[in-house]
Amino acid sequence: MHNPTKALLRTAAAALLLAGMSLAAHADPFRLIVTHLEPPLVPNSVMDLAVELGYFEREGVDVELVRVQQTPSAIAAIQSGEGEMANIGLDALIQLVATGTTDLKAVVSPNKSLPYLIAAKDSITSTADLAGKSFGIGRPGSLDHSLSSRVLTADGVDLAKVDFVAIGQPDIRIQALAAGQIDATTVSIGVWQSLPDKTGLHILVSQDDYYAAAPVINKVNIVSQKALEQRHDDVVKVITALVKISRDFAQDPSKWVDAIAPFQPNVSRADLETLAASFAKSWSVNGGMSAKELQYSTDWLYQTEDFKDLKPVEMSSWADLSLVGDVLKTLGTDASMDAP
Structure with missing residues:
Protein backbone atom coordinates (compact mmCIF):
# COMPACT_ATOMS: atom_id res chain seq x y z
CA MET A 1 0.00 0.00 0.00
CA HIS A 2 1.32 3.43 -0.98
CA ASN A 3 2.53 5.43 2.01
CA PRO A 4 2.46 9.17 1.16
CA THR A 5 4.56 10.04 4.20
CA LYS A 6 7.39 7.70 3.18
CA ALA A 7 7.22 8.94 -0.40
CA LEU A 8 7.44 12.52 0.81
CA LEU A 9 10.43 11.64 3.00
CA ARG A 10 12.18 9.92 0.09
CA THR A 11 11.58 12.95 -2.12
CA ALA A 12 12.90 15.29 0.54
CA ALA A 13 15.97 13.11 1.10
CA ALA A 14 16.67 13.02 -2.61
CA ALA A 15 16.34 16.79 -2.82
CA LEU A 16 18.73 17.24 0.08
CA LEU A 17 21.21 14.84 -1.51
CA LEU A 18 21.11 16.73 -4.81
CA ALA A 19 21.49 20.04 -3.01
CA GLY A 20 24.42 18.69 -1.08
CA MET A 21 26.07 17.42 -4.24
CA SER A 22 25.52 20.81 -5.87
CA LEU A 23 27.02 22.63 -2.91
CA ALA A 24 29.96 20.25 -2.79
CA ALA A 25 30.67 20.78 -6.47
CA HIS A 26 30.38 24.54 -6.04
CA ALA A 27 32.63 24.41 -2.99
CA ASP A 28 35.50 22.70 -4.82
CA PRO A 29 38.53 25.00 -4.48
CA PHE A 30 39.97 26.69 -7.52
CA ARG A 31 43.57 25.49 -7.47
CA LEU A 32 46.17 28.03 -8.56
CA ILE A 33 49.66 26.56 -9.12
CA VAL A 34 52.56 28.90 -8.31
CA THR A 35 56.30 28.39 -8.69
CA HIS A 36 57.41 29.91 -5.40
CA LEU A 37 57.30 28.52 -1.88
CA GLU A 38 56.48 31.81 -0.12
CA PRO A 39 55.18 35.22 -1.22
CA PRO A 40 58.06 36.66 -3.28
CA LEU A 41 59.45 40.19 -3.18
CA VAL A 42 58.02 40.99 -6.62
CA PRO A 43 54.57 41.97 -7.95
CA ASN A 44 53.87 38.24 -8.49
CA SER A 45 53.13 38.18 -4.76
CA VAL A 46 49.63 39.47 -5.56
CA MET A 47 48.54 35.84 -6.00
CA ASP A 48 49.55 34.89 -2.46
CA LEU A 49 48.37 38.16 -0.94
CA ALA A 50 45.00 38.00 -2.69
CA VAL A 51 44.43 34.82 -0.67
CA GLU A 52 45.72 36.31 2.57
CA LEU A 53 43.78 39.58 2.22
CA GLY A 54 40.52 37.99 1.09
CA TYR A 55 40.38 39.37 -2.47
CA PHE A 56 39.43 36.02 -4.00
CA GLU A 57 36.91 35.35 -1.25
CA ARG A 58 35.19 38.68 -1.86
CA GLU A 59 34.81 37.77 -5.54
CA GLY A 60 33.13 34.53 -4.48
CA VAL A 61 35.84 32.02 -5.42
CA ASP A 62 37.74 29.74 -3.04
CA VAL A 63 41.34 29.78 -4.29
CA GLU A 64 43.83 27.23 -3.03
CA LEU A 65 47.51 27.75 -3.85
CA VAL A 66 49.44 24.70 -5.01
CA ARG A 67 53.16 25.35 -4.59
CA VAL A 68 55.79 23.80 -6.86
CA GLN A 69 59.36 24.84 -7.50
CA GLN A 70 59.71 25.46 -11.23
CA THR A 71 57.72 25.95 -14.42
CA PRO A 72 58.12 22.31 -15.61
CA SER A 73 56.53 21.12 -12.36
CA ALA A 74 53.71 23.64 -12.76
CA ILE A 75 53.05 22.44 -16.31
CA ALA A 76 53.06 18.81 -15.21
CA ALA A 77 50.63 19.64 -12.41
CA ILE A 78 48.09 21.42 -14.60
CA GLN A 79 48.32 18.78 -17.33
CA SER A 80 47.63 16.05 -14.78
CA GLY A 81 44.58 17.86 -13.43
CA GLU A 82 46.13 18.98 -10.14
CA GLY A 83 45.11 22.58 -10.72
CA GLU A 84 42.86 24.84 -12.79
CA MET A 85 45.37 27.69 -13.33
CA ALA A 86 49.17 27.89 -13.26
CA ASN A 87 51.70 30.72 -13.29
CA ILE A 88 54.44 29.74 -15.77
CA GLY A 89 57.05 31.19 -18.10
CA LEU A 90 55.69 32.48 -21.40
CA ASP A 91 58.55 30.76 -23.22
CA ALA A 92 57.50 27.38 -21.82
CA LEU A 93 53.90 27.90 -22.90
CA ILE A 94 54.82 28.80 -26.47
CA GLN A 95 57.23 25.87 -26.69
CA LEU A 96 54.41 23.55 -25.63
CA VAL A 97 52.02 24.96 -28.22
CA ALA A 98 54.68 24.90 -30.95
CA THR A 99 55.18 21.19 -30.28
CA GLY A 100 51.51 20.26 -30.38
CA THR A 101 49.78 21.17 -27.09
CA THR A 102 46.36 22.68 -27.81
CA ASP A 103 44.48 22.82 -24.51
CA LEU A 104 46.31 25.55 -22.55
CA LYS A 105 45.64 29.29 -22.78
CA ALA A 106 47.23 32.32 -21.13
CA VAL A 107 44.49 34.51 -19.62
CA VAL A 108 46.23 36.99 -17.28
CA SER A 109 49.72 38.07 -16.23
CA PRO A 110 49.85 39.28 -12.61
CA ASN A 111 53.57 40.03 -12.95
CA LYS A 112 54.54 40.62 -16.57
CA SER A 113 58.27 40.96 -16.25
CA LEU A 114 61.15 40.10 -14.01
CA PRO A 115 62.14 43.34 -12.24
CA ALA A 214 63.03 45.09 -23.66
CA PRO A 215 59.29 44.90 -22.90
CA VAL A 216 59.27 41.13 -22.75
CA ILE A 217 56.47 39.48 -20.80
CA ASN A 218 58.08 36.78 -18.74
CA LYS A 219 55.26 34.99 -16.90
CA VAL A 220 51.58 34.37 -17.55
CA ASN A 221 48.77 32.51 -15.84
CA ILE A 222 47.44 29.68 -17.97
CA VAL A 223 44.25 27.67 -17.66
CA SER A 224 43.27 24.37 -19.15
CA GLN A 225 40.53 24.09 -21.73
CA LYS A 226 38.59 22.06 -19.18
CA ALA A 227 38.76 24.92 -16.67
CA LEU A 228 37.67 27.39 -19.33
CA GLU A 229 34.64 25.28 -20.13
CA GLN A 230 33.64 24.08 -16.67
CA ARG A 231 34.77 26.95 -14.44
CA HIS A 232 34.66 29.96 -16.71
CA ASP A 233 33.00 32.19 -14.11
CA ASP A 234 35.63 31.27 -11.51
CA VAL A 235 38.43 32.12 -13.96
CA VAL A 236 36.88 35.56 -14.46
CA LYS A 237 36.57 36.02 -10.69
CA VAL A 238 40.23 35.12 -10.18
CA ILE A 239 41.30 37.62 -12.85
CA THR A 240 39.05 40.27 -11.30
CA ALA A 241 40.60 39.77 -7.86
CA LEU A 242 44.14 39.96 -9.27
CA VAL A 243 43.37 43.19 -11.11
CA LYS A 244 41.77 44.72 -8.03
CA ILE A 245 44.63 43.90 -5.67
CA SER A 246 47.17 45.12 -8.25
CA ARG A 247 45.32 48.44 -8.49
CA ASP A 248 45.15 48.79 -4.71
CA PHE A 249 48.90 48.20 -4.36
CA ALA A 250 49.64 50.59 -7.22
CA GLN A 251 47.52 53.30 -5.61
CA ASP A 252 48.95 52.78 -2.12
CA PRO A 253 52.32 50.92 -2.05
CA SER A 254 52.24 50.83 1.76
CA LYS A 255 49.45 48.25 1.50
CA TRP A 256 51.88 45.89 -0.22
CA VAL A 257 54.53 46.60 2.40
CA ASP A 258 52.08 45.84 5.22
CA ALA A 259 50.90 42.65 3.51
CA ILE A 260 54.30 41.21 2.55
CA ALA A 261 56.14 42.11 5.79
CA PRO A 262 54.95 39.09 7.84
CA PHE A 263 56.29 36.75 5.14
CA GLN A 264 59.69 38.48 4.88
CA PRO A 265 60.75 39.00 8.52
CA ASN A 266 64.42 39.38 7.59
CA VAL A 267 63.79 42.34 5.29
CA SER A 268 63.57 45.75 6.94
CA ARG A 269 60.53 47.92 6.41
CA ALA A 270 62.76 50.55 4.80
CA ASP A 271 63.94 48.01 2.22
CA LEU A 272 60.36 46.87 1.60
CA GLU A 273 59.32 50.47 1.05
CA THR A 274 62.19 50.91 -1.42
CA LEU A 275 61.06 47.80 -3.28
CA ALA A 276 57.44 49.02 -3.30
CA ALA A 277 58.58 52.31 -4.82
CA SER A 278 60.54 50.44 -7.49
CA PHE A 279 57.37 48.58 -8.48
CA ALA A 280 55.50 51.83 -9.14
CA LYS A 281 54.97 51.01 -12.82
CA SER A 282 55.06 47.21 -12.58
CA TRP A 283 51.61 46.31 -11.26
CA SER A 284 49.30 44.60 -13.75
CA VAL A 285 46.44 47.01 -13.18
CA ASN A 286 44.85 45.97 -16.49
CA GLY A 287 45.67 42.26 -16.37
CA GLY A 288 49.08 42.40 -18.04
CA MET A 289 47.86 41.05 -21.39
CA SER A 290 48.79 43.76 -23.88
CA ALA A 291 48.56 42.17 -27.32
CA LYS A 292 51.39 44.42 -28.52
CA GLU A 293 53.71 43.33 -25.69
CA LEU A 294 52.74 39.68 -26.08
CA GLN A 295 53.58 39.82 -29.79
CA TYR A 296 56.87 41.60 -29.08
CA SER A 297 57.71 38.92 -26.54
CA THR A 298 56.90 36.15 -29.01
CA ASP A 299 58.98 37.72 -31.76
CA TRP A 300 61.90 38.09 -29.35
CA LEU A 301 61.63 34.49 -28.18
CA TYR A 302 61.82 33.23 -31.76
CA GLN A 303 65.12 35.05 -32.16
CA THR A 304 66.68 33.09 -29.29
CA GLU A 305 68.58 29.82 -29.53
CA ASP A 306 65.88 27.78 -27.78
CA PHE A 307 63.30 28.61 -30.47
CA LYS A 308 65.39 28.36 -33.64
CA ASP A 309 63.90 24.99 -34.65
CA LEU A 310 60.29 25.59 -33.52
CA LYS A 311 57.47 26.46 -35.87
CA PRO A 312 55.84 29.88 -35.41
CA VAL A 313 52.47 29.90 -33.63
CA GLU A 314 49.64 32.41 -33.72
CA MET A 315 48.84 34.26 -30.49
CA SER A 316 45.26 32.97 -30.64
CA SER A 317 46.57 29.43 -30.22
CA TRP A 318 48.06 30.15 -26.78
CA ALA A 319 46.31 33.25 -25.42
CA ASP A 320 42.69 34.17 -24.72
CA LEU A 321 42.45 37.93 -24.24
CA SER A 322 38.66 37.93 -24.00
CA LEU A 323 38.54 37.20 -20.27
CA VAL A 324 40.69 40.17 -19.30
CA GLY A 325 38.63 42.18 -21.78
CA ASP A 326 35.42 41.20 -20.00
CA VAL A 327 36.91 42.12 -16.61
CA LEU A 328 38.00 45.54 -17.88
CA LYS A 329 34.55 46.19 -19.31
CA THR A 330 33.26 45.87 -15.75
CA LEU A 331 36.09 47.56 -13.85
CA GLY A 332 37.17 50.08 -16.46
CA THR A 333 40.74 50.61 -17.66
CA ASP A 334 43.48 52.16 -15.53
CA ALA A 335 45.36 54.44 -17.92
CA SER A 336 48.28 55.05 -15.51
CA MET A 337 50.26 51.95 -16.57
CA ASP A 338 50.02 48.44 -18.06
CA ALA A 339 48.56 49.06 -21.50
CA PRO A 340 45.45 46.85 -21.90
Whole structure:
Protein backbone atom coordinates (compact mmCIF):
# COMPACT_ATOMS: atom_id res chain seq x y z
CA MET A 1 0.00 0.00 0.00
CA HIS A 2 1.32 3.43 -0.98
CA ASN A 3 2.53 5.43 2.01
CA PRO A 4 2.46 9.17 1.16
CA THR A 5 4.56 10.04 4.20
CA LYS A 6 7.39 7.70 3.18
CA ALA A 7 7.22 8.94 -0.40
CA LEU A 8 7.44 12.52 0.81
CA LEU A 9 10.43 11.64 3.00
CA ARG A 10 12.18 9.92 0.09
CA THR A 11 11.58 12.95 -2.12
CA ALA A 12 12.90 15.29 0.54
CA ALA A 13 15.97 13.11 1.10
CA ALA A 14 16.67 13.02 -2.61
CA ALA A 15 16.34 16.79 -2.82
CA LEU A 16 18.73 17.24 0.08
CA LEU A 17 21.21 14.84 -1.51
CA LEU A 18 21.11 16.73 -4.81
CA ALA A 19 21.49 20.04 -3.01
CA GLY A 20 24.42 18.69 -1.08
CA MET A 21 26.07 17.42 -4.24
CA SER A 22 25.52 20.81 -5.87
CA LEU A 23 27.02 22.63 -2.91
CA ALA A 24 29.96 20.25 -2.79
CA ALA A 25 30.67 20.78 -6.47
CA HIS A 26 30.38 24.54 -6.04
CA ALA A 27 32.63 24.41 -2.99
CA ASP A 28 35.50 22.70 -4.82
CA PRO A 29 38.53 25.00 -4.48
CA PHE A 30 39.97 26.69 -7.52
CA ARG A 31 43.57 25.49 -7.47
CA LEU A 32 46.17 28.03 -8.56
CA ILE A 33 49.66 26.56 -9.12
CA VAL A 34 52.56 28.90 -8.31
CA THR A 35 56.30 28.39 -8.69
CA HIS A 36 57.41 29.91 -5.40
CA LEU A 37 57.30 28.52 -1.88
CA GLU A 38 56.48 31.81 -0.12
CA PRO A 39 55.18 35.22 -1.22
CA PRO A 40 58.06 36.66 -3.28
CA LEU A 41 59.45 40.19 -3.18
CA VAL A 42 58.02 40.99 -6.62
CA PRO A 43 54.57 41.97 -7.95
CA ASN A 44 53.87 38.24 -8.49
CA SER A 45 53.13 38.18 -4.76
CA VAL A 46 49.63 39.47 -5.56
CA MET A 47 48.54 35.84 -6.00
CA ASP A 48 49.55 34.89 -2.46
CA LEU A 49 48.37 38.16 -0.94
CA ALA A 50 45.00 38.00 -2.69
CA VAL A 51 44.43 34.82 -0.67
CA GLU A 52 45.72 36.31 2.57
CA LEU A 53 43.78 39.58 2.22
CA GLY A 54 40.52 37.99 1.09
CA TYR A 55 40.38 39.37 -2.47
CA PHE A 56 39.43 36.02 -4.00
CA GLU A 57 36.91 35.35 -1.25
CA ARG A 58 35.19 38.68 -1.86
CA GLU A 59 34.81 37.77 -5.54
CA GLY A 60 33.13 34.53 -4.48
CA VAL A 61 35.84 32.02 -5.42
CA ASP A 62 37.74 29.74 -3.04
CA VAL A 63 41.34 29.78 -4.29
CA GLU A 64 43.83 27.23 -3.03
CA LEU A 65 47.51 27.75 -3.85
CA VAL A 66 49.44 24.70 -5.01
CA ARG A 67 53.16 25.35 -4.59
CA VAL A 68 55.79 23.80 -6.86
CA GLN A 69 59.36 24.84 -7.50
CA GLN A 70 59.71 25.46 -11.23
CA THR A 71 57.72 25.95 -14.42
CA PRO A 72 58.12 22.31 -15.61
CA SER A 73 56.53 21.12 -12.36
CA ALA A 74 53.71 23.64 -12.76
CA ILE A 75 53.05 22.44 -16.31
CA ALA A 76 53.06 18.81 -15.21
CA ALA A 77 50.63 19.64 -12.41
CA ILE A 78 48.09 21.42 -14.60
CA GLN A 79 48.32 18.78 -17.33
CA SER A 80 47.63 16.05 -14.78
CA GLY A 81 44.58 17.86 -13.43
CA GLU A 82 46.13 18.98 -10.14
CA GLY A 83 45.11 22.58 -10.72
CA GLU A 84 42.86 24.84 -12.79
CA MET A 85 45.37 27.69 -13.33
CA ALA A 86 49.17 27.89 -13.26
CA ASN A 87 51.70 30.72 -13.29
CA ILE A 88 54.44 29.74 -15.77
CA GLY A 89 57.05 31.19 -18.10
CA LEU A 90 55.69 32.48 -21.40
CA ASP A 91 58.55 30.76 -23.22
CA ALA A 92 57.50 27.38 -21.82
CA LEU A 93 53.90 27.90 -22.90
CA ILE A 94 54.82 28.80 -26.47
CA GLN A 95 57.23 25.87 -26.69
CA LEU A 96 54.41 23.55 -25.63
CA VAL A 97 52.02 24.96 -28.22
CA ALA A 98 54.68 24.90 -30.95
CA THR A 99 55.18 21.19 -30.28
CA GLY A 100 51.51 20.26 -30.38
CA THR A 101 49.78 21.17 -27.09
CA THR A 102 46.36 22.68 -27.81
CA ASP A 103 44.48 22.82 -24.51
CA LEU A 104 46.31 25.55 -22.55
CA LYS A 105 45.64 29.29 -22.78
CA ALA A 106 47.23 32.32 -21.13
CA VAL A 107 44.49 34.51 -19.62
CA VAL A 108 46.23 36.99 -17.28
CA SER A 109 49.72 38.07 -16.23
CA PRO A 110 49.85 39.28 -12.61
CA ASN A 111 53.57 40.03 -12.95
CA LYS A 112 54.54 40.62 -16.57
CA SER A 113 58.27 40.96 -16.25
CA LEU A 114 61.15 40.10 -14.01
CA PRO A 115 62.14 43.34 -12.24
CA TYR A 116 65.59 43.34 -13.83
CA LEU A 117 68.18 46.10 -13.62
CA ILE A 118 71.85 46.35 -14.52
CA ALA A 119 74.19 47.03 -11.63
CA ALA A 120 77.79 48.11 -12.14
CA LYS A 121 80.88 49.52 -10.49
CA ASP A 122 80.78 53.26 -9.88
CA SER A 123 83.58 53.68 -12.42
CA ILE A 124 81.15 52.64 -15.17
CA THR A 125 78.96 55.70 -15.63
CA SER A 126 77.18 54.73 -18.86
CA THR A 127 76.53 51.59 -20.88
CA ALA A 128 79.15 52.78 -23.37
CA ASP A 129 81.75 52.23 -20.64
CA LEU A 130 81.02 48.48 -20.73
CA ALA A 131 83.26 48.07 -23.77
CA GLY A 132 86.18 45.91 -22.70
CA LYS A 133 84.56 45.18 -19.33
CA SER A 134 83.30 41.92 -17.81
CA PHE A 135 79.54 41.39 -17.56
CA GLY A 136 78.28 38.51 -15.40
CA ILE A 137 75.50 36.32 -16.81
CA GLY A 138 73.80 33.10 -15.76
CA ARG A 139 74.90 31.18 -18.83
CA PRO A 140 75.15 31.86 -22.58
CA GLY A 141 71.59 32.23 -23.88
CA SER A 142 70.02 32.51 -20.43
CA LEU A 143 67.11 34.90 -19.96
CA ASP A 144 69.25 37.52 -18.23
CA HIS A 145 71.87 37.25 -21.00
CA SER A 146 69.37 37.48 -23.86
CA LEU A 147 67.34 40.33 -22.38
CA SER A 148 70.39 42.34 -21.33
CA SER A 149 71.84 41.93 -24.82
CA ARG A 150 68.64 43.48 -26.18
CA VAL A 151 68.83 46.33 -23.65
CA LEU A 152 72.47 47.08 -24.38
CA THR A 153 72.00 46.89 -28.14
CA ALA A 154 69.09 49.34 -27.90
CA ASP A 155 71.49 51.72 -26.15
CA GLY A 156 74.06 51.45 -28.93
CA VAL A 157 76.48 49.08 -27.21
CA ASP A 158 78.57 46.80 -29.43
CA LEU A 159 78.09 43.40 -27.76
CA ALA A 160 81.27 42.06 -29.38
CA LYS A 161 83.23 44.44 -27.17
CA VAL A 162 81.61 43.23 -23.93
CA ASP A 163 83.16 40.27 -22.11
CA PHE A 164 80.18 38.15 -21.00
CA VAL A 165 81.19 35.80 -18.19
CA ALA A 166 78.99 32.83 -17.18
CA ILE A 167 78.79 32.84 -13.40
CA GLY A 168 75.46 31.34 -12.41
CA GLN A 169 72.54 32.38 -10.24
CA PRO A 170 71.75 36.05 -9.46
CA ASP A 171 72.92 35.86 -5.84
CA ILE A 172 76.30 34.57 -7.02
CA ARG A 173 76.54 37.26 -9.70
CA ILE A 174 75.82 40.12 -7.30
CA GLN A 175 78.38 38.79 -4.83
CA ALA A 176 80.94 38.58 -7.64
CA LEU A 177 80.18 42.19 -8.50
CA ALA A 178 80.52 43.27 -4.87
CA ALA A 179 83.85 41.44 -4.65
CA GLY A 180 85.17 43.24 -7.73
CA GLN A 181 85.42 40.04 -9.79
CA ILE A 182 83.19 41.44 -12.56
CA ASP A 183 82.32 44.96 -13.68
CA ALA A 184 78.55 44.67 -14.18
CA THR A 185 75.67 42.22 -14.12
CA THR A 186 71.91 41.89 -14.39
CA VAL A 187 69.89 41.06 -11.27
CA SER A 188 66.38 41.68 -9.98
CA ILE A 189 65.62 44.68 -7.80
CA GLY A 190 65.08 42.26 -4.92
CA VAL A 191 68.57 40.77 -5.24
CA TRP A 192 70.09 44.24 -5.53
CA GLN A 193 68.19 45.46 -2.49
CA SER A 194 69.28 42.46 -0.44
CA LEU A 195 72.97 43.28 -0.92
CA PRO A 196 73.96 44.71 2.48
CA ASP A 197 76.96 46.76 1.33
CA LYS A 198 76.64 48.58 -1.99
CA THR A 199 79.77 50.69 -1.56
CA GLY A 200 81.37 51.32 -4.94
CA LEU A 201 78.33 50.05 -6.85
CA HIS A 202 75.32 51.71 -8.47
CA ILE A 203 72.36 51.00 -10.71
CA LEU A 204 73.50 51.57 -14.30
CA VAL A 205 70.17 50.75 -15.99
CA SER A 206 67.06 51.12 -13.85
CA GLN A 207 64.23 48.63 -13.75
CA ASP A 208 61.89 50.94 -15.70
CA ASP A 209 64.50 51.71 -18.37
CA TYR A 210 65.35 48.02 -18.66
CA TYR A 211 61.75 47.04 -19.34
CA ALA A 212 61.25 49.98 -21.71
CA ALA A 213 64.16 48.72 -23.81
CA ALA A 214 63.03 45.09 -23.66
CA PRO A 215 59.29 44.90 -22.90
CA VAL A 216 59.27 41.13 -22.75
CA ILE A 217 56.47 39.48 -20.80
CA ASN A 218 58.08 36.78 -18.74
CA LYS A 219 55.26 34.99 -16.90
CA VAL A 220 51.58 34.37 -17.55
CA ASN A 221 48.77 32.51 -15.84
CA ILE A 222 47.44 29.68 -17.97
CA VAL A 223 44.25 27.67 -17.66
CA SER A 224 43.27 24.37 -19.15
CA GLN A 225 40.53 24.09 -21.73
CA LYS A 226 38.59 22.06 -19.18
CA ALA A 227 38.76 24.92 -16.67
CA LEU A 228 37.67 27.39 -19.33
CA GLU A 229 34.64 25.28 -20.13
CA GLN A 230 33.64 24.08 -16.67
CA ARG A 231 34.77 26.95 -14.44
CA HIS A 232 34.66 29.96 -16.71
CA ASP A 233 33.00 32.19 -14.11
CA ASP A 234 35.63 31.27 -11.51
CA VAL A 235 38.43 32.12 -13.96
CA VAL A 236 36.88 35.56 -14.46
CA LYS A 237 36.57 36.02 -10.69
CA VAL A 238 40.23 35.12 -10.18
CA ILE A 239 41.30 37.62 -12.85
CA THR A 240 39.05 40.27 -11.30
CA ALA A 241 40.60 39.77 -7.86
CA LEU A 242 44.14 39.96 -9.27
CA VAL A 243 43.37 43.19 -11.11
CA LYS A 244 41.77 44.72 -8.03
CA ILE A 245 44.63 43.90 -5.67
CA SER A 246 47.17 45.12 -8.25
CA ARG A 247 45.32 48.44 -8.49
CA ASP A 248 45.15 48.79 -4.71
CA PHE A 249 48.90 48.20 -4.36
CA ALA A 250 49.64 50.59 -7.22
CA GLN A 251 47.52 53.30 -5.61
CA ASP A 252 48.95 52.78 -2.12
CA PRO A 253 52.32 50.92 -2.05
CA SER A 254 52.24 50.83 1.76
CA LYS A 255 49.45 48.25 1.50
CA TRP A 256 51.88 45.89 -0.22
CA VAL A 257 54.53 46.60 2.40
CA ASP A 258 52.08 45.84 5.22
CA ALA A 259 50.90 42.65 3.51
CA ILE A 260 54.30 41.21 2.55
CA ALA A 261 56.14 42.11 5.79
CA PRO A 262 54.95 39.09 7.84
CA PHE A 263 56.29 36.75 5.14
CA GLN A 264 59.69 38.48 4.88
CA PRO A 265 60.75 39.00 8.52
CA ASN A 266 64.42 39.38 7.59
CA VAL A 267 63.79 42.34 5.29
CA SER A 268 63.57 45.75 6.94
CA ARG A 269 60.53 47.92 6.41
CA ALA A 270 62.76 50.55 4.80
CA ASP A 271 63.94 48.01 2.22
CA LEU A 272 60.36 46.87 1.60
CA GLU A 273 59.32 50.47 1.05
CA THR A 274 62.19 50.91 -1.42
CA LEU A 275 61.06 47.80 -3.28
CA ALA A 276 57.44 49.02 -3.30
CA ALA A 277 58.58 52.31 -4.82
CA SER A 278 60.54 50.44 -7.49
CA PHE A 279 57.37 48.58 -8.48
CA ALA A 280 55.50 51.83 -9.14
CA LYS A 281 54.97 51.01 -12.82
CA SER A 282 55.06 47.21 -12.58
CA TRP A 283 51.61 46.31 -11.26
CA SER A 284 49.30 44.60 -13.75
CA VAL A 285 46.44 47.01 -13.18
CA ASN A 286 44.85 45.97 -16.49
CA GLY A 287 45.67 42.26 -16.37
CA GLY A 288 49.08 42.40 -18.04
CA MET A 289 47.86 41.05 -21.39
CA SER A 290 48.79 43.76 -23.88
CA ALA A 291 48.56 42.17 -27.32
CA LYS A 292 51.39 44.42 -28.52
CA GLU A 293 53.71 43.33 -25.69
CA LEU A 294 52.74 39.68 -26.08
CA GLN A 295 53.58 39.82 -29.79
CA TYR A 296 56.87 41.60 -29.08
CA SER A 297 57.71 38.92 -26.54
CA THR A 298 56.90 36.15 -29.01
CA ASP A 299 58.98 37.72 -31.76
CA TRP A 300 61.90 38.09 -29.35
CA LEU A 301 61.63 34.49 -28.18
CA TYR A 302 61.82 33.23 -31.76
CA GLN A 303 65.12 35.05 -32.16
CA THR A 304 66.68 33.09 -29.29
CA GLU A 305 68.58 29.82 -29.53
CA ASP A 306 65.88 27.78 -27.78
CA PHE A 307 63.30 28.61 -30.47
CA LYS A 308 65.39 28.36 -33.64
CA ASP A 309 63.90 24.99 -34.65
CA LEU A 310 60.29 25.59 -33.52
CA LYS A 311 57.47 26.46 -35.87
CA PRO A 312 55.84 29.88 -35.41
CA VAL A 313 52.47 29.90 -33.63
CA GLU A 314 49.64 32.41 -33.72
CA MET A 315 48.84 34.26 -30.49
CA SER A 316 45.26 32.97 -30.64
CA SER A 317 46.57 29.43 -30.22
CA TRP A 318 48.06 30.15 -26.78
CA ALA A 319 46.31 33.25 -25.42
CA ASP A 320 42.69 34.17 -24.72
CA LEU A 321 42.45 37.93 -24.24
CA SER A 322 38.66 37.93 -24.00
CA LEU A 323 38.54 37.20 -20.27
CA VAL A 324 40.69 40.17 -19.30
CA GLY A 325 38.63 42.18 -21.78
CA ASP A 326 35.42 41.20 -20.00
CA VAL A 327 36.91 42.12 -16.61
CA LEU A 328 38.00 45.54 -17.88
CA LYS A 329 34.55 46.19 -19.31
CA THR A 330 33.26 45.87 -15.75
CA LEU A 331 36.09 47.56 -13.85
CA GLY A 332 37.17 50.08 -16.46
CA THR A 333 40.74 50.61 -17.66
CA ASP A 334 43.48 52.16 -15.53
CA ALA A 335 45.36 54.44 -17.92
CA SER A 336 48.28 55.05 -15.51
CA MET A 337 50.26 51.95 -16.57
CA ASP A 338 50.02 48.44 -18.06
CA ALA A 339 48.56 49.06 -21.50
CA PRO A 340 45.45 46.85 -21.90
